[in-house]
Amino acid sequence: MLALRAPLYRRRIGRVALDTAACFALSALLVVSALAQDASEKAPIKLQLNKIETAGEACRITMVIDNKGSGLKSYKVDLFAFDPEGVAQKRVAVELGPLPPKKTIVKIFDFPGIACNKVGRVLLNDVLTCDGGDPGREACLERTETDSKAGLPFDR
Numbered sequence: 001m002l003a004l005r006a007p008l009y010r011r012r013i014g015r016v017a018l019d020t021a022a023c024f025a026l027s028a029l030l031v032v033s034a035l036a037q038d039a040s041e042k043a044p045i046k047l048q049l050n051k052i053e054t055a056g057e058a059c060r061i062t063m064v065i066d067n068k069g070s071g072l073k074s075y076k077v078d079l080f081a082f083d084p085e086g087v088a089q090k091r092v093a094v095e096l097g098p099l100p101p102k103k104t105i106v107k108i109f110d111f112p113g114i115a116c117n118k119v120g121r122v123l124l125n126d127v128l129t130c131d132g133g134d135p136g137r138e139a140c141l142e143r144t145e146t147d148s149k150a151g152l153p154f155d156r
Contacts, residue, residue: 043069045099045140047077048147049122049154050106058110059119061150063096071101073132075140077124081111084120093128122148124156 044066051062059081075097081090090111099105111119130140141156148154 042143043067045069045075045144046147047096047124047144047154049150049152052116052119052150052152054116055110057115058112059114059116060108060110061122063094063107063109064104065096065099065107066104067099068102069143071132072097072099072130072140074129075099075127075131076129077144078126078128079111080123080125081114081119082121082123083118086120089118090114091125095129097129098132119152121153121155124154 046064046066046068048064048066049061050064053060053062065075074095076093076095079092079094080088081092083089090113092109092111094107094109096107124144124146127137127141127144130137144156146154146156
């Protein structure tokens, strides 16, 4: 009943104010959502060289991958094994994906034709494929961190 007694211009101003407040609230929600997604895409992918063991004529690698950000359909890396004197011995491209968002997984693969006692260091040479969240493989390489518990260096 009171609303009918208020002048028409006051009712219109109230509606405009309410609409403006709703627009500001929606804008703030969209900005927060975009910032959260941007932070997720910049969150690190942690590669840990966890274990090495001899498997016939190959050196078997156990890798722990901790994806702190958004999920990836494909995450393929280029790795080099160096001997203890620092000479490159073997190269292998390994598909470590898919990587679910905010999930830790374990992958096992071989460096064929090289014994583990001939490996002195492993290098993450490049990210070959990074599909599903980042703007490109260069961004994936930037957010990739390396670590080792296997008794030999693993760096990028």
